[in-house]
Every structure is written in structure tokens, then in C-alpha cells.
Amino acid sequence: MLILTQDFDPTVDPVVHSLKAKDAEVVRVDLSYFPQKMYVTASDFDGERRRLLHRGRDVDLSRLSGVWYRRPTAFDFGPDMGEAEKQFARNEALQGIGGILRATTCTWINRPDLDAVAELKPYQLDIAKRLGMRTPKTLMTNDPEEVSALLARADRPVVYKAFSGGVIHYPGSFPSGLFTTVVGEEINEHLDRVRHTMCMFQEYIEKAYEVRLTVIGNTFFPVVIRSQETDATSVDWRGANHLPYGDYVPLPEDLVKKTQLLMAELDLVYAALDFIVTPDGEYVFLEANPNGQFMWMYHDLKLPMADCIADLLMAGGEFRRGEVTQIGY
Incomplete structure (x- = not known):
């Protein structure tokens, strides 16, 4: 190993x-x-x-x-x-x-060349839509006029979200995170900054709760996050020191099948996927992180993720997608 x-x-x-x-x-x-x-x-x-x-x-x-x-x-x-x-x-x-x-020819979690392609957010969203998953309406651009036009016609809030996880390394200090943020009126004073790089803006989707799904081989670990219970987690739950977990809710079978197809098309063995669940129970795909963290759930909820990864590494041979087992808590 x-x-x-x-x-x-x-x-x-x-x-x-x-x-x-x-x-x-x-x-x-x-x-x-x-x-x-x-x-x-x-x-x-x-x-x-x-x-x-x-x-x-x-x-x-x-x-x-x-x-x-x-x-x-x-x-x-x-x-x-x-x-x-x-x-x-x-x-x-x-x-x-x-x-x-x-x-x-062994099992890889994950091959780095596949990771590099799979973590491209526009590519993920395109596949998810093609597979029939709902995704947020999204604008990706470095044209300030495109953003201005979107904000002028939007009938609901718009959020800014970084493509790459939003970590900024300033010299001499700890890395700082750039979380998903609801765009306010102040953006009109700084629209010209959009031209400096690619930016992603999405519609804000009302949430009942969110799901962090960790996929390890053919084992799914869906964890409910009651993000709307605190202001710190309402837009981006990564900003919280302590997450408000909800009771275990298994994923619908239709979503399990679509997620397997997404993982197969991205050719990933492992990924951490994020979903919004709307007040009417619809799942909305946000992103898949091919190297997403999982240890906070392992410790907080006592999920057998380490053993699952160990078993997968020991299995040998090339990994194949098959029947899914969902693990609760």
C-alpha cells in the first residue's frame, strides 16, 4: 500500500x-x-x-x-x-x-490526472445537468457588463462562489478562506474587478438543509447539515466551528444512480459532494471535490470511513462501480 x-x-x-x-x-x-x-x-x-x-x-x-x-x-x-x-x-x-x-494497475484514490479534470467546476455542472440533476443557474465570466446585466434582471439573490475552493495565501499569514457570499449593492462600486479573472455567480437557492455526501468506492456516507439553523452556516456552512448536524436521511435511489453515473464519468473512486435540499425536498447538486475532507465527520459522527478506505486500498486491481451501500449514523 x-x-x-x-x-x-x-x-x-x-x-x-x-x-x-x-x-x-x-x-x-x-x-x-x-x-x-x-x-x-x-x-x-x-x-x-x-x-x-x-x-x-x-x-x-x-x-x-x-x-x-x-x-x-x-x-x-x-x-x-x-x-x-x-x-x-x-x-x-x-x-x-x-x-x-x-x-x-492497482486501485487509485484518486489518480492525479483524473483529479485534475474532475475538479473543474464547469465540467462537473455540465455533466450533472446532462444526467438530469438540478444545478443552480450559473454565470461564469470576466466581463463586468455580463454581471451587471444579471444583477439588473435577477428576481432572487445572487451569490459569488470561487471555482477553486477560495483559499488565498498571503505572505507571512495563515491561508484565508473565501466563502460563498450573497452579492450585495456594494458590488456595483467594484464591478470592474470582475475583469481580472474568471468569476462564478449563481442563483441563491432556498434551503431546508444541506447534504455532504462522501463517496468511498461503492459506499455512500450522506450527512445532513442543518445549515439554516445559524447565521454562520446559512450561506456557506464551511464558516462554522461546530456544524449543526441533522438526523440521517438516506439519499433517494434516483439520486444514488445519477451520482454513480457522475462518479463514473469523472472516473473517480473517491469524492465529497455537496447538495442543497430545498423546502419541497428537491436535491440540487453544487459540486464534487475529488479530494474533499472527511475527518470531521469521522470524528463527530463515528462513521467508519477510515476502515472503508483501508478496505478499498487492500482490495487490489482496478476499481469498478457497482451496487451502492449507504451508511447512516
Whole structure:
């Protein structure tokens, strides 16, 4: 079992404990160990060999049953290499290591090339609509006049939402989050700023509650979030320190089938999906995060997510979508 993530990643720890309890061999490394602390080799000069060597541990990459591509950091070429050489070395490493790992036929959670495509929000929304899911009416543009025209004709509130999760890294400070926000009158004074990048505006949809659905293979963990109970969570529940959970509500079978089709088209094994449930009970798809967090639910609701990931990594072979099991709390 190979887990690729940064040194500090508490999300991985319960999965590692579960794997070890199941007597699985686990190697956890970060891509930043390459090339100074880690060797990767593939050769067919003396028989087929694909290996990773780190701190005395020798991993036969051809025998992997699963790879969890969690949150590794970038290759670290050290301070002595020039910038031009670092760029060349980085591209060579991406081609070499990426190609060697891609050649494995084990279960990936998830392959990084598939993650990169699947996390494109406009692409997700297009697939969801095609599959018959309701999605918010959406404007994506860097044209201030398009936004002005939308606000002038809108018959309900409009929200601004970042494409990429909304994390901004200011030098010398902790990353700050840019949450989904209802657009107010003040935007008219700053409309020209829209032209600086792509912006996404959506209709505000009335909510009864929201659902965070964690999909791990063919196991669904739908969690109800009573977001309308507090002001801090009413527009974007990510702004709360403590979430108001609701009682378990299984997903309707029709939505389960559509979600499976969405996951299959995105070619994902794992994803965290967000839905609004309207006062009349309609589910509205917002987005799918191919590497979304789940440990807060694991701890708060005692959901067996770590064991589920461990079992999936140990299963081996290429993953196939099949019958869904929904897990309550």
C-alpha cells in the first residue's frame, strides 16, 4: 500500500492505523522527498523492476494493491540548483515518476490526472445537468457588463462562489478562506474587478438543509447539515466551528444512480459532494471535490470511513462501480 501525502496530514493517520490493524504493509511518503531522500527506479534490463526506495524501505511498485494520492507537496530539488535547471528537473520528474506510477494497475484514490479534470467546476455542472440533476443557474465570466446585466434582471439573490475552493495565501499569514457570499449593492462600486479573472455567480437557492455526501468506492456516507439553523452556516456552512448536524436521511435511489453515473464519468473512486435540499425536498447538486475532507465527520459522527478506505486500498486491481451501500449514523 502506498500513501502519497505531506508529513503533517492527520486525515491519513486513522487509515494507516486501520491498514496496520488489518496486517497490510503500508508505506507513506511525500513527493518532496524526491530526489534528495527518495529513489525511484524502473528497468527491464534485468527483468521487470519498478521500485521506490526511501529510508531503507524498498517498495515493489508492481505489487501495489492500492495508492492513495492524498495531498503530497512538490518535488524538492534543494537550494543548489538554478531555477532553469529546477524547472527542467521538475518536468523530467513529472514525466518519469508520473509515468511509472500511472503504469500500475492497482486501485487509485484518486489518480492525479483524473483529479485534475474532475475538479473543474464547469465540467462537473455540465455533466450533472446532462444526467438530469438540478444545478443552480450559473454565470461564469470576466466581463463586468455580463454581471451587471444579471444583477439588473435577477428576481432572487445572487451569490459569488470561487471555482477553486477560495483559499488565498498571503505572505507571512495563515491561508484565508473565501466563502460563498450573497452579492450585495456594494458590488456595483467594484464591478470592474470582475475583469481580472474568471468569476462564478449563481442563483441563491432556498434551503431546508444541506447534504455532504462522501463517496468511498461503492459506499455512500450522506450527512445532513442543518445549515439554516445559524447565521454562520446559512450561506456557506464551511464558516462554522461546530456544524449543526441533522438526523440521517438516506439519499433517494434516483439520486444514488445519477451520482454513480457522475462518479463514473469523472472516473473517480473517491469524492465529497455537496447538495442543497430545498423546502419541497428537491436535491440540487453544487459540486464534487475529488479530494474533499472527511475527518470531521469521522470524528463527530463515528462513521467508519477510515476502515472503508483501508478496505478499498487492500482490495487490489482496478476499481469498478457497482451496487451502492449507504451508511447512516
